[in-house]
Amino acid sequence: MVHFVGAGPGDPDLITVKGRRLLEGAQTVIYAGSLVNPALLELCPEDCRIYDSARMTLEEVIQVMEERHEAGQDVVRLHTGDPSLYGAIREQMDRLDELSIPYEVCPGVSSFSGAAAALGLEYTLPGISQSVVITRMEGRTPVPEREKIQSFAAHQSTMVLFLSTGLLEQLSEALIEGGYPPDTPAAIVYKATWPDEKKILCQVSELAEAARREDIRKTALIIVGRVLSGEAYQRSCLYDPAFTTEFRKGKGRDEDGK
Structure with a gap:
């Protein structure tokens, strides 16, 4: 076996x-x-x-x-x-x-879970982003045309990028071309959960500069999206006292949430 x-x-x-x-x-x-x-x-x-x-x-x-x-x-x-x-x-x-x-x-x-833990981050926040795109920049190994960074960026959901640390200038250009505003929050997490872990917060337009400043060339994940912004999000309905679930009856609203 x-x-x-x-x-x-x-x-x-x-x-x-x-x-x-x-x-x-x-x-x-x-x-x-x-x-x-x-x-x-x-x-x-x-x-x-x-x-x-x-x-x-x-x-x-x-x-x-x-x-x-x-x-x-x-x-x-x-x-x-x-x-x-x-x-x-x-x-x-x-x-x-x-x-x-x-x-x-x-x-x-996965390291994408380790990176979220390092940042104290939830990838899916109600009202901010409910989807996570896990992908990579095209390098020596190609990606299908329909999966180019620009195509995914059009959704402006949370994006986690593997194997892309050496291509950050091209990555920033592709993200912005696809639809992310240049000031979209981003993070570089180097060696998540290792003793020499590093966390760098920046903007999409600053990714390459931030990596150069910290001398990060490989073994890092890139996270992009508004979940990094700290802006207000919607409370989860699951734990809302007014929300009825299979296990408890909500108080203060009817079954339709009114």
């Missing part, structure tokens, strides 16, 4: 209980060495075989999985954050399907 495990955003305490248990019993671990906190490897048994996938191709990763499977061993494939976001796990699963090697996924805490 191959276990795809989300390592969490950086703080080793943020791995799931199941993920920790899998590491503690691991016979082989292939981890994303460029991003996963190496402190998590201390959970592995002394005789565990450990491979750093930052120095491996997909073919080499699959070869290790196949060899360990033939030897009757489980493999933990340790990805940063949650493996479903920019984890490149589908291509691994397809190869494992071809080889009839079983696998399962243990989800993890």
Whole structure:
């Protein structure tokens, strides 16, 4: 069995209980060495075989999985954050399907959750934004035309951008061209939940300058939207004493909220 495990955003305490248990019993671990906190490897048994996938191709990763499977061993494939976001796990699963090697996924805490926690931020505020766009700038890996930053920016909802720290000048231009006003609040969160975490608040037009000032070149998330502004939002109906739910009767209004 191959276990795809989300390592969490950086703080080793943020791995799931199941993920920790899998590491503690691991016979082989292939981890994303460029991003996963190496402190998590201390959970592995002394005789565990450990491979750093930052120095491996997909073919080499699959070869290790196949060899360990033939030897009757489980493999933990340790990805940063949650493996479903920019984890490149589908291509691994397809190869494992071809080889009839079983696998399962243990989800993890994504860095976009870690960034919100660092900022004390709620991405979805009634009356401000009820949608979150998780995307990335186009770099060496293209994105579909319909998913260009300008298209998403037209909605002016909350946007979280991965893998875009090295393209902040182009990002600002695309966000403004798409519809965000230049003074839209933005944040750069470097290494969310790590000991050297940094949080920089700025405006969309200032993203590149803010990153240069703090010498941030990679391993950061960009958050854009009015949820960062501190402006007044609507109270949640769910906890409004006048709002009737399945579990309690509202007081002061009828069923239609009047």
